[in-house]
Amino acid sequence: MNAKAWKYLRKAAFWLLVAVIVLFAVFPFYYAILTSFETGSALFEVNYLPESFSLINYISVFKGQPFGHNIFNSIFVSFLVVALSLLLGVTASYALARVKFAGRGLLLITILSVSMFPQVAVLSGMFELIRGLGLYNSMFGLAISYMMLTLPFTVWVLTAFMRDLPRELEEAAVMDGATPWTVIRRVFLPVMWPAMVTTGLLAFIAAWNEFLFALTFTLTDDKRTVPVAIALISGASQHEMPWGNIMAASVIVTLPLIVLVLIFQRRIVSGLTAGAVKG
Amino acid sequence: MAHASSLTRSRRRSAWIFLIPMLAILAVVAGWPLLRTFYFGFTDANLSDLSSYSFIGIENFYAVYDGEAYGLLIDPEWWQAVWNTLFFSVISVSLETALGMVVALVLNQNFRGRGLVRAAVLIPWAIPTIVSARMWNWMLHDQFGIINDMLMKLGILSAPIAWTASPDWAMSAVILVDVWKTTPFMALLILAALQMLPGDCYEAARVDGIHPVRVFFKVTLPLIKPAVMVAVIFRALDALRVFDVIYVLTPNNPQTTTMSVYARQQLVDFQEVGYGSAASTLLFVVIAFCIMAYIMIGRVRLDEGGH
Known part of the structure; x- marks a missing residue:
């Protein structure tokens, strides 16, 4: 009897722990959604459950500032960065994973160390570079600076993945005299897509969420990306913050990401572990 | 055997051709800005005009004027x-x-x-x-x-x-x-x-x-x-x-x-x-x-x- 009671107690404790974890993880986003549907005085009462439902915040966030532009900017930069990172990453990782040459290990460590650079440590040099190229306040300037963030781990994760593929895969093609470019396109690309989806998604998230470069290298409201736009939404004074608008904007930019992450959760986990744990 | 080694050599060559674009981009967007930032740290550069500045040694880190010390290293x-x-x-x-x-x-x-x-x-x-x-x-x-x-x-x-x-x-x-x-x-x-x-x-x-x-x-x-x-x-x-x-x-x-x-x-x-x-x-x-x-x-x- 005593053992049985003990067992139930342990089970209850376990489920309580699970409940606390889920609540802590989900509640802030739930509360953001709830707030985004509230207007007027409802906004300034603390509600735990939905009390009112209005889409006004979702409409007004597009009116007060060029939020549509901001979303477009973020999408454009993120896709550009993903495409460039994958293109450069796949070819480079083929060389790093499948061809033996002197200095390969050193090269990999150097590439990995770039991903550890603090962004602030390159800020003034990057500013000068982007201004020098005439790309200040432009999406192309941002895309260039983001390559520093996405390219190293794209190369790293794709190399880790490609190294694990069997040698026989390319042998026949090489013996037939196929050029390395053909080998990549015909032999590796068809089996690489899971790894490319993973790294592409991680690069997309990194570019979509980036803040410091976007804040520093853009100037006008219509050139801002979404995180900067959200960070800069403010009211006439500190006590007139349009919290409803801020939460609506937050929900708009977060929902697609959450959907993506939940769909690809297994791939993301394997990508993160390949990038971090294998590192 | 001779065939294999010439194959290896051509593979190595193409490996470098694949690597160079990626390495060049990394050098431009990471290596160069990092070095420039280090260098700027020893100058009096100002954001309003990044093209004219002069080298001032370690004065940003530590300098003494009229018996009073200035610089990052003593900035509380x-x-x-x-x-x-x-x-x-x-x-x-x-x-x-x-x-x-x-x-x-x-x-x-x-x-x-x-x-x-x-x-x-x-x-x-x-x-x-x-x-x-x-x-x-x-x-x-x-x-x-x-x-x-x-x-x-x-x-x-x-x-x-x-x-x-x-x-x-x-x-x-x-x-x-x-x-x-x-x-x-x-x-x-x-x-x-x-x-x-x-x-x-x-x-x-x-x-x-x-x-x-x-x-x-x-x-x-x-x-x-x-x-x-x-x-x-x-x-x-x-x-x-x-x-x-x-x-x-x-x-x-x-x-x-x-x-x-x-x-x-x-x-x-x-x-x-x-x-x-x-x-x-x-x-x-x-x-x-x-x-x-x-x-x-x-x-x-x-x-x-x-x-």
Whole structure:
């Protein structure tokens, strides 16, 4: 009897722990959604459950500032960065994973160390570079600076993945005299897509969420990306913050990401572990 | 044989052709800006005109005029920022590791709805840092915030607290948001390590009737330690350069100004590119030193982390 009671107690404790974890993880986003549907005085009462439902915040966030532009900017930069990172990453990782040459290990460590650079440590040099190229306040300037963030781990994760593929895969093609470019396109690309989806998604998230470069290298409201736009939404004074608008904007930019992450959760986990744990 | 070696040679050549574009881009977008920033640290460059500046040696770091010393190395605000950064990093990474371990151990159990729980845990990780800072900003609002409301209803607080504005609580608020946002990352990495463990030693421990807590400390922890140490490095690197959360959650608060916030403030807000770059350079040195110390003290083997 005593053992049985003990067992139930342990089970209850376990489920309580699970409940606390889920609540802590989900509640802030739930509360953001709830707030985004509230207007007027409802906004300034603390509600735990939905009390009112209005889409006004979702409409007004597009009116007060060029939020549509901001979303477009973020999408454009993120896709550009993903495409460039994958293109450069796949070819480079083929060389790093499948061809033996002197200095390969050193090269990999150097590439990995770039991903550890603090962004602030390159800020003034990057500013000068982007201004020098005439790309200040432009999406192309941002895309260039983001390559520093996405390219190293794209190369790293794709190399880790490609190294694990069997040698026989390319042998026949090489013996037939196929050029390395053909080998990549015909032999590796068809089996690489899971790894490319993973790294592409991680690069997309990194570019979509980036803040410091976007804040520093853009100037006008219509050139801002979404995180900067959200960070800069403010009211006439500190006590007139349009919290409803801020939460609506937050929900708009977060929902697609959450959907993506939940769909690809297994791939993301394997990508993160390949990038971090294998590192 | 001669054929094979000429094949190898042509493969090597094409390997370099594939590598050069990637390396060139990295050199331009990472190597060059880093070197330029180091160099700017020894000049009096100003943001209004980056093309004219002069070399002033170490004056940004330390200089004496008329018997009075100036420079970053004796700037109390800089050292406050260094202290804030280290304090933030140590506390938040420790909390994230401990909580991540708990979440990973839960997710490693077999129970109904495990997939849903894992999906829920991933949500904070998927939310952009700026958005999570704003969400918590609202929840921690001094007048209308739900956190004050909860704590007062539970009788823990008698009066609301201005979490993000008060000097006593601002750092705690920042740590709370960071822990909420990045514990999932830690949990997933630890979970991956847990799932690679061999099952047979647990079988043996169960047969011998050893208490699960003892099994955790004697078997599980030593086995996953290398992976955890590597995960901690990645988190620590992130924490030491923290910027976004603080910029949005507690702007202009000396209690939470970190090295990155300080350096950007000098660089952009005060336009002092020389001085700000000197701070960036020092930040780079401090972070490199911390990570090297951690690797040496913890005897982390980077290549042993995975399989």
